[in-house]
Amino acid sequence: MEIPRHWRLKKQRYGLVGEVCPHCDAKIFPPRDVCPHCGGEAKTAFNFSGRGEVYSYTVMHDAPAGFDQNTPYAVALVKLEEGPVVTAQLTDLGEEQPRIGMPVEMVTRKIREDANERGMLIYGYKFRPVLR
Amino acid sequence: MTEEHVHKNGLLKPNRPVGIIGYGAYVPRYRLPGAEVARIWTGGTGGSPVKEKSVPGLDEDVITMSIEAARNALARAGIDPFELRAVWVGSESHPYAVKPTGTIVAEAIGATPAVSAADWEFACKAGTEAFTAAMGLVGSKMANYALAIGMDTAQGRPGDALEYTAAAGGAAYILGPAEEALAVVDSAYSYVSDTPDFFRRAEQKYPEHGQRFTGEPAYFTHITSAARAMLDLTGAAPEDFTFAVFHQPNAKFPQRAASLLGFKPEQITAGLLSPVIGNTYAGAALIGLSAVLDIAKPGDRILVVSFGSGAGSDAFDIRVTDKITERQKKAPTTQDYIARRTPIDYGTYVRIRGNLALK
Numbered sequence: 001m002e003i004p005r006h007w008r009l010k011k012q013r014y015g016l017v018g019e020v021c022p023h024c025d026a027k028i029f030p031p032r033d034v035c036p037h038c039g040g041e042a043k044t045a046f047n048f049s050g051r052g053e054v055y056s057y058t059v060m061h062d063a064p065a066g067f068d069q070n071t072p073y074a075v076a077l078v079k080l081e082e083g084p085v086v087t088a089q090l091t092d093l094g095e096e097q098p099r100i101g102m103p104v105e106m107v108t109r110k111i112r113e114d115a116n117e118r119g120m121l122i123y124g125y126k127f128r129p130v131l132r
Numbered sequence: 133m134t135e136e137h138v139h140k141n142g143l144l145k146p147n148r149p150v151g152i153i154g155y156g157a158y159v160p161r162y163r164l165p166g167a168e169v170a171r172i173w174t175g176g177t178g179g180s181p182v183k184e185k186s187v188p189g190l191d192e193d194v195i196t197m198s199i200e201a202a203r204n205a206l207a208r209a210g211i212d213p214f215e216l217r218a219v220w221v222g223s224e225s226h227p228y229a230v231k232p233t234g235t236i237v238a239e240a241i242g243a244t245p246a247v248s249a250a251d252w253e254f255a256c257k258a259g260t261e262a263f264t265a266a267m268g269l270v271g272s273k274m275a276n277y278a279l280a281i282g283m284d285t286a287q288g289r290p291g292d293a294l295e296y297t298a299a300a301g302g303a304a305y306i307l308g309p310a311e312e313a314l315a316v317v318d319s320a321y322s323y324v325s326d327t328p329d330f331f332r333r334a335e336q337k338y339p340e341h342g343q344r345f346t347g348e349p350a351y352f353t354h355i356t357s358a359a360r361a362m363l364d365l366t367g368a369a370p371e372d373f374t375f376a377v378f379h380q381p382n383a384k385f386p387q388r389a390a391s392l393l394g395f396k397p398e399q400i401t402a403g404l405l406s407p408v409i410g411n412t413y414a415g416a417a418l419i420g421l422s423a424v425l426d427i428a429k430p431g432d433r434i435l436v437v438s439f440g441s442g443a444g445s446d447a448f449d450i451r452v453t454d455k456i457t458e459r460q461k462k463a464p465t466t467q468d469y470i471a472r473r474t475p476i477d478y479g480t481y482v483r484i485r486g487n488l489a490l491k
Contacts, residue, residue: 014199014240047242069490070190091191092161094474108199108240109191121227123195123236131464131472 002114006122011045013124016106018084020046027082050106052080052127057090057098066112074098078127092128103130143365144264144320146271151313152305152450153211153277154459156204157422158197159301159409159469162187166296168478173291181382185299185410187476188285190484192300193227198283199240201304204463205279206241208314209306213242216306217275218266219249222258222414223302224332225285226251237281255330256379257440258282258414259302264320264446266307277308284413289338290487297382297406302415303422303466314456315425315434317448319366323358324444331442347385350443355379355389358445359437363393366449370394374432377403377420379439381411389437402427408470414440421450423466430454 011017018029023040027048035042057076060067067073074090076098090098091109104127111124164187166180188197198221206213219238226233234249248269252262259282266278283302288294310316329350332339355378363369370376376395378386383406390400403420405412412419417438424434434450482488 010239014236015242017242089191092189094161094472107196109189109196110193111191120231121193121195123240126191132468 003120006114006120014108016048016050016125018046018048020044027080027084029080029084029086048080048082048106050125051130052078052104054090054098054100054102054104055079055085056100059098076104076127078104086125089126090128091126096129104128105130139361140365142321142361144267144322145318146267148271148273149310149316150267150270150307151310151316151453152425153308153312153314154205154207154209154306155303155314155422155425156201156206156208156463157301157303157419157466157469158201158204158283159186159419159466160188160192160197161472161474162189162484163473163475164478164481165475168481169296172478173295180296181293181384182297182410183407184475185297186301186412187481187484188300193285194221194223194225194283195227195233195236197285197300197302198233198237198281198304201281201283201302202237202241202279205304205306207463208459209277209308210462211277211306211308214246215277216243216247216279218269218278218280219243219247220252220262220265220279221250221281221283222252222254222260222262223282223284224253224255224258224413225287243279254444255440255442256381256411256413256416257438257444257446259418260436260438260446260448263305263307263418263448264322266305267317267320270307270309277306280305280307282414282416282418284415286411286413287332287338290482292338294339297411299410299412301409301412301419301469303418305418312455313453314459315428315450315452317450319362319449321358321362321365321447322444323354323361323447325354327354327441327443329441329443350441351379351381351385351439352389352392354443354445355437355439356392358447359389359393359435362435362437362447362449368449370399372433373399373435375402375424375428376400376435376437377417377424378437379417379445380404380406380420381416383407405466405470419466425452425456426460426465426467428452428456430456
């Protein structure tokens with residue numbers, strides 16, 4: 001079980017909360033307190049819009065432990081409209097095939113169960129085709 | 133105290149006028165047609181009480197669905213989540229037995245930490261219980277804004293009549309001062325009795341029907357009693373309402389309740405979603421209301437009556453204001469979610485509802 005890690009990361013995972021650099025205005029995700037662009041201190045919270053597009057993707061058929069009940073599922077690099085690229089599962093594809101350039105939006109979903117049916121439920125961001 | 137005296141004092145009216153500041157619906161994208169359930173369990177010969185029902189995806193539960201509905205409600209309300217003083221979620225499918233849904237939803241929408249977060253339980257009217265309490269919190273001036281959610285991923289035993297209808301979905305409402313509201317909630321009326329129509333014991337996976345209590349002694353008695361009391365105490369007649377929404381466990385019950393009370397079919401059509409999404413339990417009356425608000429015009433009057441087994445009904449007298457028009461467009465509509473539809477077969481349904489034993 002990794003309860004402390006899940007607790008520590010909840011803000012960024014539930015709501016795509018990153019940081020904005022007060023020096024160069026770069027939007028940062030995941031939050032790391034130091035701007036990767038200008039090297040300045042960056043601790044100001046920033047709520048990402050959740051909108052972006054698929055930069056690249058793959059489909060998982062042989063999943064790591066904890067994700068095996070969800071196969072097949074798509075994992076994408078999503079380029080957020082504010083700039084950063086995040087790795088996340090795609091969801092709610094229905095009969096749609098993932099494609100590079102697909103407009104997507106962030107939703108908070110159940111990622112997996114920690115350890116087993118007695119462990120905690122882990123929630124976090126995924127992306128789906130834009131609803132409207 | 134006489135019964136008549138109790139009745140006359142039964143109206144729940146806030147000290148300061150309150151209303152709905154923002155609302156948001158959620159329905160998952162998967163649909164199980166009733167014909168699929170019939171194909172497996174009756175050889176395809178039986179009818180179905182609904183055309184199809186909504187089914188949550190593998191990664192969805194009451195927490196994730198509540199988060200999305202709450203975000204839609206916040207988008208319409210246009211307030212900072214920090215201004216919420218309550219995040220209350222009514223459901224009979226809270227993902228944890230012990231650990232609140234409310235704290236996770238509050239954290240995800242950015243409302244923590246100065247907020248009351250709690251889970252409500254009253255079978256299918258858990259959502260309107262939270263709604264009534266939110267009216268009280270705002271109406272007493274303890275708070276300016278309170279979020280009430282009714283959401284479910286309902287359980288039905290494989291092969292049981294409920295499997296045709298037990299669905300997933302619901303809606304979120306932000307209650308606030310009437311002068312900011314897109315719809316003013318004038319008053320509520322709650323009618324309950326100890327009625328053993330339907331129950332699920334602790335740690336049981338599926339609920340049980342209490343013999344023949346479901347129809348007349350439970351649903352119809354409580355819905356019509358609450359509705360008639362509301363009409364009586366507010367001096368209103370069915371024709372005074374543009375729309376009416378009744379709890380909808382199937383397609384037939386709410387239509388019969390409307391007819392018994394003197395409402396016409398055109399008054400209930402907009403809020404009658406069970407034929408196409410099934411019974412969303414604690415979400416049912418509230419998502420019926422969200423579908424109505426999506427198309428309502430200033431001046432429209434809406435009667436909402438929920439029902440929860442065990443049993444009780446909450447009735448609400450709602451008047452739409454001129455703020456509705458601009459806020460309708462600020463989030464996806466209920467019909468946007470209903471139109472987003474992927475039909476599945478029974479095998480897929482069994483898998484994504486977790487009914488396959490994998491170990």
